Amino acid sequence: MGRPCVLSQGGTDLRDRDSADRVYQLKALLWSLPGAFIGLLVGVLVASRTGVNSALAALVGAAVGAGATFGTIRLLMRAAGSAVQTVYTPSGASTPIKRDYSLAQSLAARGRYGDAVAAYQSHAVEFPDDPVPPLQLARLLGGRLQRHEEAAGWLRHARTHCTLTAGQELMVAQELVRIYVDELQAPRRAMPELSRIVAGFPDLPAAETARRELEAMRELLAREHDGLVDFTAAYLKRAREDPGGPSDR
Numbered sequence: 001m002g003r004p005c006v007l008s009q010g011g012t013d014l015r016d017r018d019s020a021d022r023v024y025q026l027k028a029l030l031w032s033l034p035g036a037f038i039g040l041l042v043g044v045l046v047a048s049r050t051g052v053n054s055a056l057a058a059l060v061g062a063a064v065g066a067g068a069t070f071g072t073i074r075l076l077m078r079a080a081g082s083a084v085q086t087v088y089t090p091s092g093a094s095t096p097i098k099r100d101y102s103l104a105q106s107l108a109a110r111g112r113y114g115d116a117v118a119a120y121q122s123h124a125v126e127f128p129d130d131p132v133p134p135l136q137l138a139r140l141l142g143g144r145l146q147r148h149e150e151a152a153g154w155l156r157h158a159r160t161h162c163t164l165t166a167g168q169e170l171m172v173a174q175e176l177v178r179i180y181v182d183e184l185q186a187p188r189r190a191m192p193e194l195s196r197i198v199a200g201f202p203d204l205p206a207a208e209t210a211r212r213e214l215e216a217m218r219e220l221l222a223r224e225h226d227g228l229v230d231f232t233a234a235y236l237k238r239a240r241e242d243p244g245g246p247s248d249r
Contacts, residue, residue: 099127104136113144124157131162138175148183152176170206173197177210187235191217 044054104119117140124133134154142151155172158164164172173193180190194217197210217235224231 099123099130099132101132101136104133108136108140108144113140116140117145124154128161129163131158131164131168134158134162135168135172142175142179142183148179152179152184155179166201170197170201170204173200174206177213181236181239185232185236187217187232187239 046052048054101120101123104116104123107113107119108116117137120133120137120140123130124137127133134157138151138154138158141147141154155176159169159172173196176193177190177197180186180193191214194210194214198207198214201207216238217231220229220231220234220238223229223234
């Protein structure tokens with residue numbers, strides 16, 4: 001895996017957030033100077049009326065004034081920042097902001113596939129209901145990286161944990177069939193996915209195709225039970241020879 005990428009929160013680089021915090025602290029410190037001056041005057045006034053050491057009273061007054069001003073200004077800045085965040089990053093009760101996956105997309109486009117995988121994995125944790133990160137992970141792992149078992153795992157993850165459209169549900173099942181048959185050479189694992197397509201999309205041509213594949217598989221399983229063929233070898237041979245098999249869909 002390549003060099004770890006610098007991830008962001010809410011579209012802002014973590015280093016940018018540190019810089020902004022330092023700016024806020026500097027502003028609060030500058031505002032504390034008038035507070036220190038006022039505190040110094042108050043200290044001198046108290047010393048003149050009470051008879052305490054005027055230099056000590058002025059020093060304490062300046063320190064108290066500066067500290068109180070600094071703390072007050074920091075609290076006001078934090079409150080203002082929270083108000084802005086509420087406007088631009090609303091709660092789930094309002095329209096959600098568009099999630100930004102440009103960093104992961106950019107890394108993949110530049111060939112930094114390991115970093116792109118790490119970024120998409122982080123997004124999958126950050127937005128567990130969004131199918132985009134796991135589906136993109138499956139595409140990247142199963143394509144460029146040829147890590148087909150992991151790709152299948154992320155497809156199953158998307159189906160289990162995310163809100164998918166009907167089209168995405170069908171795509172996930174069909175891609176799992178392709179991975180199990182063509183890449184992992186494990187057609188038995190494709191049978192539940194074919195059954196899912198038949199049951200979930202009965203009016204689509206994909207269901208009829210899946211039904212035919214299931215019938216062929218069951219026939220080969222029966223012949224294997226009788227000791228006539230090896231199911232996996234026979235089905236993979238059929239898939240290679242039949243242009244209408246799942247490898248070509």
